[in-house]
Amino acid sequence: xxxPMYYLxxxxxxxxxxxxxxxxxxxDWTSPEDKVxxxxxxxxxxxxxxxxxxxxxxxxxxxxxxxxVLTRKVNGIKEESKFLTYINPAKSDLDEYIxxxxxKKVCVLGGRVAYNFVLEKGFIDEIYLTIEPxxxxxGIGFFNKEVPLKHFNLVSAKKLNANGSLLLHYKRNx
Amino acid sequence: xxxPMYYLxxxxxxxxxxxxxxxxxxxDWTSPEDKVxxxxxxxxxxxxxxxxxxxxxxxxxxxxxxxxVLTRKVNGIKEESKFLTYINPAKSDLDEYIxxxxxKKVCVLGGRVAYNFVLEKGFIDEIYLTIEPxxxxxGIGFFNKEVPLKHFNLVSAKKLNANGSLLLHYKRNx
Numbered sequence: 001x002x003x004p005m006y007y008l009x010x011x012x013x014x015x016x017x018x019x020x021x022x023x024x025x026x027x028d029w030t031s032p033e034d035k036v037x038x039x040x041x042x043x044x045x046x047x048x049x050x051x052x053x054x055x056x057x058x059x060x061x062x063x064x065x066x067x068x069v070l071t072r073k074v075n076g077i078k079e080e081s082k083f084l085t086y087i088n089p090a091k092s093d094l095d096e097y098i099x100x101x102x103x104k105k106v107c108v109l110g111g112r113v114a115y116n117f118v119l120e121k122g123f124i125d126e127i128y129l130t131i132e133p134x135x136x137x138x139g140i141g142f143f144n145k146e147v148p149l150k151h152f153n154l155v156s157a158k159k160l161n162a163n164g165s166l167l168l169h170y171k172r173n174x
Numbered sequence: 175x176x177x178p179m180y181y182l183x184x185x186x187x188x189x190x191x192x193x194x195x196x197x198x199x200x201x202d203w204t205s206p207e208d209k210v211x212x213x214x215x216x217x218x219x220x221x222x223x224x225x226x227x228x229x230x231x232x233x234x235x236x237x238x239x240x241x242x243v244l245t246r247k248v249n250g251i252k253e254e255s256k257f258l259t260y261i262n263p264a265k266s267d268l269d270e271y272i273x274x275x276x277x278k279k280v281c282v283l284g285g286r287v288a289y290n291f292v293l294e295k296g297f298i299d300e301i302y303l304t305i306e307p308x309x310x311x312x313g314i315g316f317f318n319k320e321v322p323l324k325h326f327n328l329v330s331a332k333k334l335n336a337n338g339s340l341l342l343h344y345k346r347n348x
Contacts (some may be wrong), residue, residue, distance in 0.1 A: 015316040016190015049188020133328050137321035142189040147311035154338020
């Protein structure tokens with residue numbers, strides 16, 4: 001069986017931050033064009049992967065999507081509804097669950113807990129990185145777990161608007 | 175008199191890091207094409223601005239350039255040689271010194287101490303950001319001083335090589 005394809009979708013400032021503080025959602029500084037892109041990325045996925053803090057901030061918008069939410073509050077896997085599954089990744093095998101459900105495309109939406117998890121596991125096949133032309137100075141980084149240097153290839157770079165919000169698409173360099 | 179123009183030159187991983195650990199110099203993971211760009215940026219400056227830790231790592235290469243080195247080890251301003259001046263920015267006015275010397279173009283080479291200093295002071299006019307298509311997971315960020323949200327405009331984006339090292343040029347949005 002073919003390995004599910006994991007793609008990570010993230011918007012950062014030009015100095016590499018995804019939020020100013022923990023639990024904040026990146027909507028006040030990302031561009032309308034990035035939001036259009038984000039919704040396309042969600043639409044083409046079979047399932048969305050989120051950490052629980054991020055999920056709670058956007059769950060209204062995502063209630064018609066298959067969602068897997070990473071949390072330490074369940075003991076393994078809990079299928080909460082037709083669309084929503086909670087998984088404790090320390091106590092169950094996320095990738096095995098995704099294969100069993102026959103999901104082919106997994107869209108990793110964040111926040112940092114979810115990004116770190118797929119980075120550490122080596123699951124990331126592609127990254128869609130939007131760089132907004134703003135500077136925070138300090139904030140929450142994209143990842144915070146050191147890993148062996150990983151190489152990617154830039155597949156495309158697209159300017160989304162006149163200010164220069166930039167959408168970069170990377171694929172893992174095998 | 176016209177304000178000196180400060181431009182910041184920085185290479186980051188796609189996850190926003192400038193080094194894996196403090197005091198490391200970014201030569202083992204940046205591309206040859208970025209090094210060519212860096213040397214061009216140095217050549218067109220009237221003076222280079224560095225923090226002392228970074229300066230000590232590259233001083234051999236920079237001995238024919240006008241350099242201002244930020245350090246707490248001098249009490250004000252110390253003109254060490256024709257090319258090299260040490261400045262303690264807590265005890266003397268860097269910008270005033272630069273104006274007095276009639277330097278028009280200041281190239282800020284790093285590390286984070288120098289980047290933070292010009293960010294906090296609001297000196298940054300332009301940013302040349304090279305994004306190398308690699309992931310560290312964790313490391314040293316670009317800045318670490320929170321500032322009011324600053325907006326920039328993307329002037330140009332240039333693919334430097336086949337892997338997709340990307341050179342982005344931003345100007346401050348007045």
